[in-house]
Amino acid sequence: xxxxxxxxxxxxxxxxxxxxxxxxxxxxxxxxxxxxxxxxxxxxxxxxxxxxxxxxxxxxxxxxxxxxxxxxxxxxxxxxxxxxxxxxxxxxxxxxxxxxxxxxxxxxxxxxxxxxxxxxxxxxxxxxxxxxxxxxxxxxxxxxxxxxxxxxxxxxxxxxxxxxxxxxxxxxxxxxxxxxxxxxxxxxxxxxxxxxxxxxxxxxxxxxxxxxxxxxxxxxxxxxxxxxxxxxxxxxxxxxxxxxxxxxxxxxxxxxxxxxxxxxxxxxxxxxxxxxxxxxxxxxxxxxxxx
Numbered sequence: 520x521x522x523x524x525x526x527x528x529x530x531x532x533x534x535x536x537x538x539x540x541x542x543x544x545x546x547x548x549x550x551x552x553x554x555x556x557x558x559x560x561x562x563x564x565x566x567x568x569x570x571x572x573x574x575x576x577x578x579x580x581x582x583x584x585x586x587x588x589x590x591x592x593x594x595x596x597x598x599x600x601x602x603x604x605x606x607x608x609x610x611x612x613x614x615x616x617x618x619x620x621x622x623x624x625x626x627x628x629x630x631x632x633x634x635x636x637x638x639x640x641x642x643x644x645x646x647x648x649x650x651x652x653x654x655x656x657x658x659x660x661x662x663x664x665x666x667x668x669x670x671x672x673x674x675x676x677x678x679x680x681x682x683x684x685x686x687x688x689x690x691x692x693x694x695x696x697x698x699x700x701x702x703x704x705x706x707x708x709x710x711x712x713x714x715x716x717x718x719x720x721x722x723x724x725x726x727x728x729x730x731x732x733x734x735x736x737x738x739x740x741x742x743x744x745x746x747x748x749x750x751x752x753x754x755x756x757x758x759x760x761x762x763x764x765x766x767x768x769x770x771x772x773x774x775x776x777x778x779x780x781x782x783x784x785x786x787x788x789x790x791x792x793x794x795x796x797x798x799x800x801x802x803x804x805x806x807x808x809x810x
Contacts, residue, residue: 535593538801539567539601547698547809549724553796554592556613556769557706559726563697566667570606570692570703570726571614572599572623573769584612586770593799596622604662606669607634607655608705609676609689610641611742613769620645633661633669636686655690668695672716674707676742677732699723699806702759706766708732708745709753717757723806725759728766730775741773747780754784754791760807761792 535552542550544562552560558573574592581587596619605623607615615638623630624646633653634642642652653661655671662669673679674689682688691705701724702717717725727750732743744766745753754762762784767775777795784791796802 533598535799536598536601542801542803544697544803545809547806549697549699549701549804551724551763551796551802551804552593552800553765553798554594555588555590555798557608557703557726557728557766558614559703559765561694561696561701563699564666566603566696567601568604568606568694568696569599569602569623571608571705572596572602572605572619573613573616574599574619575616579618589769589771589774590798597626599623600626602627602630604667604669605630605632606692606694606703607632607638607642608674608691608703609635610638611706614706615641617641617645620647624648624651631662633671633692635671635682635688635690636684637682637688654686655692657687657690666695666697670694673710674705675710675713676706676744677708679710693717693720693722698808699804702726704728706742706744708743709749714753714756717753717759722757723760724804725754725757725762726765727753727762729764729777729780730767730773736773739772747775747777748783751780751783751788751791754793755788759791761794761804763794763796763802765796 544550550562557571559570561568574594574596632647635655657671670693671690673687674691676689680688702722703726728744729747729750731746764777764780
């Protein structure tokens with residue numbers, strides 16, 4: 520942990536933090552950054568949303584989980600001081616990382632956190648106060664501000680599992696921000712009704728896992744997701760404006776080549792728009808409404 524400067528921010532390299540702060544995002548547009556796996560930062564207007572922030576260092580990941588990151592995190596937990604909202608899709612450590620949540624909760628009193636019911640106690644233990652913590656009840660708006668709307672929907676990782684209080688353990692999020700509708704799938708496979716549910720939302724930008732699943736990974740306790748073919752078919756059938764593949768790049772043994780997703784789309788749905796995030800890239804999405 521580095522010392523903070525007089526503004527409460529760390530003294531070390533702040534390139535991504537500064538880029539997020541300095542990026543102007545006009546109406547009908549979003550700026551998107553990836554931290555790897557399913558961890559994204561989305562900015563629309565002046566609102567900054569983090570989804571499944573996972574910013575642990577290589578050393579911490581190896582010490583805690585006996586895993587090795589394939590590339591370093593472009594941010595550290597203590598650098599995340601600019602979040603207006605943080606969305607958690609489920610309890611697994613690469614999606615709900617206690618160190619990152621603890622740092623975010625301490626860094627800013629303005630951040631609102633949304634998480635599934637089964638994650639709420641862990642979120643409270645990380646220092647998230649009750650007035651800032653929202654339960655991700657599915658198919659209803661949990662945040663509904665002017666220009667900012669958050670609705671959780673069920674995710675199947677690999678099943679549509681319920682907790683002891685009959686709330687879904689895994690969720691994705693449909694978010695309306697700055698005139699753009701975007702969808703973060705969380706960890707999920709395709710289940711009956713998902714295509715129809717998403718088609719109704721008229722999603723402009725979708726973030727979909729592509730790492731798939733197989734018997735060998737299941738045998739090692741790795742719960743799977745849709746593969747790149749399924750992700751492409753979902754994007755086509757639900758009518759997404761542009762699709763970004765995710766959850767393929769961070770841990771050896773649970774990866775996929777995003778080029779397979781791009782090739783499948785090119786061969787089967789050549790008018791479907793896609794974008795593969797480069798490491799550390801700022802991607803600016805422009806909705807059809809402003810073209």
